Amino acid sequence: MVRFDMSEFGERHTVSRLVGAPPGYVGYGEAGQLTERVRRNPYSVVLFDEVEKAHPDVFNVLLQVLDDGRLTDGQGRTVDFRNTVVIMTSNLGSEFLASRGGSVGFVAQGDAGDSFGQHKALRDRVLGRLRESMRPEFLNRIDEIVLFRKLDQAQLRRIVRLMLSRTEGRLRSQGLGLSVSEGAIDWIAERGYDPEYGARPMRRVIQRELEDRIADLFVASDLQPGGHVSVAADGETLVVEAGQASMPLAA
Structure with missing residues (x-):
């Protein structure tokens, strides 16, 4: 590519x-x-x-x-x-996608907002935004315009797992293990998603709430080579602890 x-x-x-x-x-x-x-x-x-x-x-x-x-x-x-x-790719019209009906955050499966009529109305608004910014002769040469819907909970969880697998790989190269509970994955997914920016803030959440705190464990000598990091959610808090028992990343 x-x-x-x-x-x-x-x-x-x-x-x-x-x-x-x-x-x-x-x-x-x-x-x-x-x-x-x-x-x-x-x-x-x-x-x-x-x-x-x-x-x-x-x-x-x-x-x-x-x-x-x-x-x-x-x-x-x-x-x-x-x-x-x-x-x-373009972000033109993304404000309409972000302001779709329903609660802020995850899109429930079978949401009425995914009905054909509402999807067509949404598409018309986005295409109108494109026509305001791009010349007709340019748009007329595009074979297909594809609108991506908001991410649902399952998709966000997959993104979290993908990003955490990279963190796990870096820790493994230093002889360290990482285990993340299902609740922690949901915690990161909820706070790393923004209706307007999608999943882009998730990388920052993982760095701030997980990787920076793992670095603090190193500085405090609480985490040594051969050790293990356990991550769990406790209400509004993400708990990151150093230990010895090794567990795989939650599937």
């Missing part, structure tokens, strides 16, 4: 980073980041993350890719995009 964070392409001159600088400009002769990688591997998946943050001139480049399936780089070479899958 070829990935571009479009927040890095918010200035007009950054277009040259994608296709290469034209003759007479600084950087001429250097291959474009987009054109060169696709030229070398035309069967690629290209991801433009947060595409709405790109400069309007970048959209002009993408127009040609999406319409003609080709792009000319700064050295005059034509790059074929016809075998390339282009994916773009």
Whole structure:
């Protein structure tokens, strides 16, 4: 996969980073980041993350890719995009997804908010937001626009487990074990989810409530190589304790 964070392409001159600088400009002769990688591997998946943050001139480049399936780089070479899958992500309209009916937090299975009529109304509002920010000729070249619904409790728990497995791996490399109770996983999932920002704050919750406190155990010499960290929820508090007995991460 070829990935571009479009927040890095918010200035007009950054277009040259994608296709290469034209003759007479600084950087001429250097291959474009987009054109060169696709030229070398035309069967690629290209991801433009947060595409709405790109400069309007970048959209002009993408127009040609999406319409003609080709792009000319700064050295005059034509790059074929016809075998390339282009994916773009955007946060435009996310405020409508965050303000959907129902309580803040998890989405219950079978929630009435998932009915066809409400989903269509939500989609229309999000697409309206896209039309306000992007030109019609650009949107008309997109094959499909996919709306992602809010995460439900089971999905959030899976995200927590994935992040905790990375923490567990780092501890294991130091000869330490980690066990996390089901209640602690729910505790992290609830506090790491934000209706507007999704699960992005979860990494910070794990770092602040778990990893920083494990570091404190090291500093206090309560945790030694060969030891074990147990994590459990106690009401509004996450309890992190050092011990010797080893248990696997809760499944």
